[in-house]
Amino acid sequence: MNIQVTEQADARPIDAKPELTIRLCGPRGFCAGVDRAIQIVVLALKAYGAPVYVRHEIVHNRYVVEGLEAKGAIFVEELNEIPAEHRQQPVVFSAHGVPKSVPEDAQSRNLFYLDATCPLVSKVHKQAMRHQRLGRHVILIGHAGHPEVIGTMGQLPEGTVSLVETIADADVYVPIDPDNLGYVTQTTLSVDDTAGVIARLQERFPNLTAPSADSICYATTNRQEAVKQAADGCDLFITVGAPNSSNSKRLVEVALRAGAKRSMLVQRASELNWDEIGTIRTLGISAGASAPEVIVDEIIEAFRARFDAKVELAITTEETENFLVNRELREVPLTQEDMAWVNGERPLSV
Missing domain, CATH: 3.40.1010.20 (4-hydroxy-3-methylbut-2-enyl diphosphate reductase, catalytic domain)
Known part of the structure; x- marks a missing residue:
């Protein structure tokens, strides 16, 4: 190029x-996924008023988080931190995605939630679930502890997914059934590093099944x-x-x-x-x-x-991708000032 x-x-x-x-x-x-996630929080504040709760950082940037806090967002680590008197207010799940247990927990608490998971992360979830549904053990290439990895592994039953981070991990990985494996990757990895890990896994396990589309976004x-x-x-x-x-x-x-x-x-x-x-x-x-x-x-x-x-x-290229927000928010108007927030162009002073 x-x-x-x-x-x-x-x-x-x-x-x-x-x-x-x-x-x-x-x-x-x-990117479009970050635009969408921030837009969801801004629109939820307009539609439902403050506070709007957000589980974990909506995206990994303190400037964005602090700006949204100034507008009325409250960031929590777990849903049990939301006070009983605010359970009618929305809670937004971050762009990185969450395990299935999180929306289940929200439902058990009668919380109204809006999922801001990036659609490309959701696509990885679906690819992993498809591998598992077809009887393949899933290999997830990613970084341990990253919220996206936690969310992706949390889509699958315990014991049906293994995390591989490096070529060294791929060298020592021992599956139960080497002929029934499928892989997906975290969306934010190094393209070159990931290619090396995949090549090593394919060398060791020739029947390894790739996802239907690249997982790196x-x-x-x-x-x-x-x-x-x-x-x-x-x-x-x-x-x-x-x-x-x-x-x-x-x-x-x-x-x-x-x-x-x-x-x-x-x-x-x-x-x-x-x-x-x-x-x-x-x-x-x-x-x-x-x-x-x-x-x-x-x-x-x-x-x-x-x-x-x-x-x-x-x-090197122009990006034109745009992801729709949740159906509940699509009729809420965005002002020029709102769009400055969504596009990362708002003034430094809140």
């Missing part, structure tokens, strides 16, 4: 600042591809994202492998250590699928304050 580069002229006066070329990757930032693949194209020759590559964001951490790794001299994960401009950054001439920037564009802008402006910066847009 050839990188498409478009220069944005910098109208700032030339001064003594060192020159810097910023390669700004596209696609970057919010389009947004993860697209962001990694853009970073691969832009990172070579960068003195530093910055990925905007949270430390608990799987897809963001993978972009840090991809940038290093693709030729960036240094690569780091940054949540906000305030985290930038300018002594550590030092003298650079080429900077790459991308953002994980749950990182708002407003923080990307904030970081670019921080570099503009210290460098005579020229921004190049390194675009």
Whole structure:
């Protein structure tokens, strides 16, 4: 894939600042699943009023979570934290998906819930359940403890799914029936790392059945591809994202492998250590699928304050995906201000 580069002229006066070329990757930032999840919380607040409860972080980004808290969302770890007097208020399940036991628990408590699971994660759930229904033991390739992995494993009866994280895990995995295996993957993994794990499993278990479609989502693949194209020759590559964001951490790794001299994960401009950054001439920037564009802008402006910066847009593809919100919310109108929240463009001040 050839990188498409478009220069944005910098109208700032030339001064003594060192020159810097910023390669700004596209696609970057919010994906359709994150858009949908945030939209569900914003619409629920409009339709039902505050508070709206959210089980776990709606997406892995503190800036988004804190902004929604300011609008009236309350984040809880478990459903038993919702007070009895608020049980008529909605509770939203995060974009990462939840085990089957969670909606069952909500029903037993007479809670009204809205599921914000990304449709592409739901597709992985269905693929895993199909493997199991057809008598295959399911191998889930993913990271232990990640909410998506917990949710996917929780779709299946105990003992019918095994987690494999690495090629080393694939080397030592011993199934009960090597001829009846099917695999799915977490949606936010490194494309290259996952290909290696799958290849090793297929080498050991030739009858291993693949899912009907790739489990790694389009947004993860697209962001990694853009970073691969832009990172070579960068003195530093910055990925905007949270430390608990799987897809963001993978972009840090991809940038290093693709030729960036240094690569780091940054949540906000305030985290930038300018002594550590030092003298650079080429900077790459991308953002994980749950990182708002407003923080990307904030970081670019921080570099503009210290460098005579020229921004190049390194675009590899355009994303047009859009996922519908829950049926209960489709008639609730979204204002321009609401859309600024949904698109990650709201002001830094709440």
